[in-house]
Amino acid sequence: MSIDIFGFRALWSPYYFAALVFITVGYFWLVTKKRGKFPGSSLSVKQATYFLIAMFLLYVVKGSPLDLLSHIMFSAHMFQMALLYLVIPPLFIIAIPDWLMRTLINSRGVKPLFQFFTRPLIALLLFNVLFSLYHIPLVFDYIKTGMWIHAGYTFLLFTTAVLMWFPLVNQLPERESLSGVKKVAYIFGSGILMTPACALIIFANAPMYDTFTNAESWASAMELCVPASALSGLTLSGPEMFNGLPLLEDQQLGGVLMKVIQEIVLGYVLGVIFFAWFKKENGGQNDIDPIPSDFQTAE
Numbered sequence: 001m002s003i004d005i006f007g008f009r010a011l012w013s014p015y016y017f018a019a020l021v022f023i024t025v026g027y028f029w030l031v032t033k034k035r036g037k038f039p040g041s042s043l044s045v046k047q048a049t050y051f052l053i054a055m056f057l058l059y060v061v062k063g064s065p066l067d068l069l070s071h072i073m074f075s076a077h078m079f080q081m082a083l084l085y086l087v088i089p090p091l092f093i094i095a096i097p098d099w100l101m102r103t104l105i106n107s108r109g110v111k112p113l114f115q116f117f118t119r120p121l122i123a124l125l126l127f128n129v130l131f132s133l134y135h136i137p138l139v140f141d142y143i144k145t146g147m148w149i150h151a152g153y154t155f156l157l158f159t160t161a162v163l164m165w166f167p168l169v170n171q172l173p174e175r176e177s178l179s180g181v182k183k184v185a186y187i188f189g190s191g192i193l194m195t196p197a198c199a200l201i202i203f204a205n206a207p208m209y210d211t212f213t214n215a216e217s218w219a220s221a222m223e224l225c226v227p228a229s230a231l232s233g234l235t236l237s238g239p240e241m242f243n244g245l246p247l248l249e250d251q252q253l254g255g256v257l258m259k260v261i262q263e264i265v266l267g268y269v270l271g272v273i274f275f276a277w278f279k280k281e282n283g284g285q286n287d288i289d290p291i292p293s294d295f296q297t298a299e
Contacts (some may be wrong), residue, residue: 003068003242005234010226013063020063031097043097051095054088061088066228071221072239074212074247078201078254082261084154085131085161090169093162098172105175119162120167120177120186128162128193130208135197137208144211145220164190168269178278187266187273194262203254207247212239 003011031043060066061084069076071249096104105114117123133139134153167177167188179184201208210217215238224230243250 001103001109004242006068006226010068010230011065012123013067016063017059020055020059024052027051029099047095047097050091050155054091054095057088057091068225071211071218071225072242073245073254074209074251075245075254075257078258079261082258085127085157085266086262089158090160090165093169094171101170101172117163118166118177119174120182123160123163123167124186124189124193127164128190130157131194132197135201139272140208141210141217143232144209144224145217147224150224151299166209172187176294180280183273184270187270191262191266195259199254199260202252202259204248204251209249209251212251214238 008014024178025293028043030049047124061080067075070080072079081165093101105111117126134143134157143150166175166182170176207213211221218238219236222236240247245253
């Protein structure tokens with residue numbers, strides 16, 4: 001059965017799209033208005049491009065049919081999470097001009113909290129603990145069936161993902177907390193800490209989550225992304241009506257996707273760090289930065 005039966009609003013989230021357009025316009029208005037009022041306040045083409053890519057991916061993840069599919073297929077859910085927590089946060093960090101980043105993180109009330117939660121060990125542990133906790137079956141099913149708890153936990157995970165990425169990709173010299181060797185250790189630590197949750201999912205011998213196996217729980221979860229008016233006229237027995245994969249294989253595929261995407265992203269960053277390190281040792285670049293010169297955000 002096609003997911004088209006859920007209607008345009010559930011598939012393409014027009015209100016969410018409008019909100020993202022509003023934020024995008026606000027971003028460009030703000031950085032244009034303040035141009036020249038701060039040292040180095042000009043917005044580079046690369047920063048603008050990163051921001052647009054991040055906003056596009058944010059719509060794909062939470063506004064396109066992928067969001068609906070994430071309530072039907074566990075593999076789509078994990079692909080969604082991989083983009084939301086491993087790809088989008090570093091793009092946003094790089095896209096924010098230095099003056100705006102300083103304004104945001106040095107404001108009263110934010111600065112002490114930001115300094116504490118971006119300490120590398122704390123940032124690394126906080127995200128991965130919350131990620132692993134989320135995928136405990138009882139916790140997962142509870143969060144997936146409550147609109148506000150789901151929205152709140154998603155926002156919390158995204159925020160902690162930004163905090164986790166900040167020590168690795170931020171562009172502020174005064175906020176550099178990791179040397180080249182420590183960045184390598186940080187990357188390996190991130191890969192290791194996510195492994196238990198992914199392994200639990202990949203090597204489970206039975207489907208673990210009621211919201212993908214129990215028709216009643218699944219229907220409750222679907223109410224988070226499908227208007228009640230669209231659901232009221234449908235007779236649905238469960239996600240298997242739309243998913244061609246057996247439930248266990250779909251669950252295992254989800255765990256594999258999450259781990260593979262994480263390894264690709266971290267492997268890329270690790271490769272850039274080693275390349276910069278090699279240049280430094282051979283009299284080239286003087287520092288080690290996870291963003292290659294072709295991707296620097298400052299002109």
